Amino acid sequence: MYPAVIEEYVRPTTVEDAVDVLGRYPGGEAIFLAGGQSVMQAIKSRMMRPRCVIDLQDISSLKGIAVNADGIRLGAMVRYVDIVRCAELPPAYAALRDAAQHVGDRQVRNRGTIGGSCCWNYLASCLPATVLALGGTMMLLRQDGHRREMAVDDFLIGPLETARGDDEILTAIHFKAATRTGSAYQKWGLLKDALPVVGVCVKVSLDGDGRCIAARISLSGLAAGAQRAPGGEIVLVGSAGETGIIEKAFAMIAEQVDAQSDQWANSAYRQQLIRTLGREVATRAFGRARGES
Numbered sequence: 112m113y114p115a116v117i118e119e120y121v122r123p124t125t126v127e128d129a130v131d132v133l134g135r136y137p138g139g140e141a142i143f144l145a146g147g148q149s150v151m152q153a154i155k156s157r158m159m160r161p162r163c164v165i166d167l168q169d170i171s172s173l174k175g176i177a178v179n180a181d182g183i184r185l186g187a188m189v190r191y192v193d194i195v196r197c198a199e200l201p202p203a204y205a206a207l208r209d210a211a212q213h214v215g216d217r218q219v220r221n222r223g224t225i226g227g228s229c230c231w232n233y234l235a236s237c238l239p240a241t242v243l244a245l246g247g248t249m250m251l252l253r254q255d256g257h258r259r260e261m262a263v264d265d266f267l268i269g270p271l272e273t274a275r276g277d278d279e280i281l282t283a284i285h286f287k288a289a290t291r292t293g294s295a296y297q298k299w300g301l302l303k304d305a306l307p308v309v310g311v312c313v314k315v316s317l318d319g320d321g322r323c324i325a326a327r328i329s330l331s332g333l334a335a336g337a338q339r340a341p342g343g344e345i346v347l348v349g350s351a352g353e354t355g356i357i358e359k360a361f362a363m364i365a366e367q368v369d370a371q372s373d374q375w376a377n378s379a380y381r382q383q384l385i386r387t388l389g390r391e392v393a394t395r396a397f398g399r400a401r402g403e404s
């Protein structure tokens with residue numbers, strides 16, 4: 112399949128130049144190209160017919176993972192393989208590695224980016240759900256130079272929809288530093304390392320006695336897209352990660368969510384995956400928060 116005619120292809124070296132080009136075209140007629148792992152399929156099938164493609168791969172300020180006392184900043188063009196290779200990820204954000212190391216195949220991991228995945232926000236993608244459970248802050252730059260920060264809970268609206276304006280670029284995702292905190296992500300797909308039928312991400316913070324003081328749980332693979340599971344989060348708070356309480360939390364989540372039946376799995380199967388994956392993931396997140404490997 113061949114794309115429709117693309118009038119202009121540009122490779123800016125700064126984010127300012129990138130949003131400047133974006134502003135020369137009416138909304139949606141110019142698009143960003145990150146790893147191309149989703150958008151190129153849409154362009155080749157002519158679901159998208161952009162007049163201009165703005166390739167972000169030469170913008171060095173969008174790359175790199177910075178870990179310091181404030182937390183972690185991942186540039187929007189950080190690829191899955193960069194996350195997998197990052198040796199400094201603290202246990203609070205270990206779920207990023209869990210997710211990135213099983214996205215697609217090696218080619219997809221070498222090209223696909225965290226920014227592209229979150230901006231595309233496909234319902235079964237691993238990274239939007241992971242960033243959601245980890246409570247990331249999305250950093251955006253508008254064409255007129257205005258910068259804004261947005262909680263990921265507000266950024267992810269629904270499948271293939273975000274709160275990013277047509278005139279904005281996602282520059283980075285920031286995660287606050289957190290102590291006695293652990294996270295984990297796991298998915299199950301019909302093929303190894305393929306898009307998940309269901310994915311579960313958990314982040315827990317513990318007090319000095321090892322009891323949970325804050326929990327965030329998210330799910331991927333459901334029809335409504337990446338979503339939190341507040342009912343289960345409440346059950347985990349106050350616990351020390353006892354198996355019975357974790358099982359109770361995920362049994363409640365499986366009952367409460369709208370798990371669709373489709374060609375890949377029926378509703379009951381998805382609910383069972385939520386219970387099984389949830390127990391494993393939450394147990395690992397508690398262990399990481401306690402400093403276990």
Ligand SMILES: Cc1cc2nc3c(=O)[nH]c(=O)nc-3n(C[C@H](O)[C@H](O)[C@H](O)COP(=O)(O)OP(=O)(O)OC[C@H]3O[C@@H](n4cnc5c(N)ncnc54)[C@H](O)[C@@H]3O)c2cc1C
Pocket residue numbers: 142143144145146147148149150151167187188213214215216219222223224225226227228230231233235236237238275279280281282304305306307
């Ligand atoms: C074979 C295959 C298997 C896959 N398996 C998985 C899987 O197991 N798990 C999973 O999570 N995903 C999977 N994917 C999807 C993959 O994760 C994509 O990489 C991801 O969805 C898009 O990231 P990208 O960098 O390629 O973005 P692109 O496709 O380049 O862009 C996606 C969208 O985001 C916009 N965009 C990109 N960057 C920015 C930015 N900085 N600011 C504003 N807008 C931006 C683009 O304009 C476009 O609309 C798979 C894909 C393939 C082809």
